[in-house]
Amino acid sequence: MTPQQYCQQKASQSGSSFTLSFIFLPKNKRQAMTALYAFCREVDDVVDECTDFNVAQTKLNWWKSEIVNLYANTPQHPVTKALQPFVNEFNLAQAHFLEVIDGMEMDLKFNRYADFEQLQLYCYRVASVVGLLSAQIFGFNNPNTLKYAHDLGLAFQLTNITRDVGEDARRGRIYLPLDELTETGVSEEDILQSRETDAVKKLMEMQIARAESYYDKALGELPIEDAKQQRPGLMMAAIYRTLLREIKKDGAQKVLNSRISLGGLRKLWLVSKVWLAI
Numbered sequence: 001m002t003p004q005q006y007c008q009q010k011a012s013q014s015g016s017s018f019t020l021s022f023i024f025l026p027k028n029k030r031q032a033m034t035a036l037y038a039f040c041r042e043v044d045d046v047v048d049e050c051t052d053f054n055v056a057q058t059k060l061n062w063w064k065s066e067i068v069n070l071y072a073n074t075p076q077h078p079v080t081k082a083l084q085p086f087v088n089e090f091n092l093a094q095a096h097f098l099e100v101i102d103g104m105e106m107d108l109k110f111n112r113y114a115d116f117e118q119l120q121l122y123c124y125r126v127a128s129v130v131g132l133l134s135a136q137i138f139g140f141n142n143p144n145t146l147k148y149a150h151d152l153g154l155a156f157q158l159t160n161i162t163r164d165v166g167e168d169a170r171r172g173r174i175y176l177p178l179d180e181l182t183e184t185g186v187s188e189e190d191i192l193q194s195r196e197t198d199a200v201k202k203l204m205e206m207q208i209a210r211a212e213s214y215y216d217k218a219l220g221e222l223p224i225e226d227a228k229q230q231r232p233g234l235m236m237a238a239i240y241r242t243l244l245r246e247i248k249k250d251g252a253q254k255v256l257n258s259r260i261s262l263g264g265l266r267k268l269w270l271v272s273k274v275w276l277a278i
Contacts, residue, residue, distance in 0.1 A: 003081040006082070007031075007038035011034050018236060019037065021236055022034060022037075022232065024235070029137055032090060036083070039080075039083065043063055044104060057105070067098055070083060070087065086137070091136055096132060096133050099129045100125060100130065102125050106122050112178060114177070119175065127154060127156055131153025135148075138233065139226075139229040144222075145222060148221040148223075149218075150218075151218035152215070152218035152219075152233055155214035155217075155218055156240055158207065161176070162244065163243065163260065165191065165204070166255055166259070169192050174192070176203065184200075184203040186199045186200055186203050201251065201253035204253055207252075219237070231278050235270070235271040242266075243260065247260050
């Protein structure tokens, strides 16, 4: 199995909507994005699959050293071998890969976030940085496109947090800012015990409104001259924003006990609509 085949298999196994937008890219950019996505899956799996803190930390430390190897042109892992030809081609920053790993370390060390400022750092590391790397691969001329990529990544992660709040709670995790629980009269037990109360509905609608505001901010920051190159991100924005609105429409508090998703045909319709519009 070649490094690219390994990455393709890793991406396919995830079933993520993100990979849907890759099919519209030229071959080199599609391979670069698949390798980037596989890297994110590898380090995320460390946290999800390792129940022993020390083992997980050791594995993440290995990945940090492997990123150093990548930039020294001595990668060992299939994912970093697949990434190697694209580091210089797309000017991918070593610091960004390390920040993604730092975000995964936060998942090892924290299962609560005191306020949005603390949560925002986590979102930056696990999502905004990936947005910045993706923007480099897609291509841009105006540096303001990086502001768009940063804020769109944040919007995506806030959407994920909203969608997965029940699933995360069943793993003992709460990614909702604790000061906002207090503000809306929601206890940690309400989240952990999946209580679909009016207060929880208000809390979740606050999260949806924040995510919507970041979609608005990001789309307002994208320079028109770079919109065509950045279409894959816009495709994902169409899918994730539609998902967010479906959550609100269904009753925002219901995410505690059910996972809302969009069907494959609807996703394909949404990405095709963006492709044809730009």
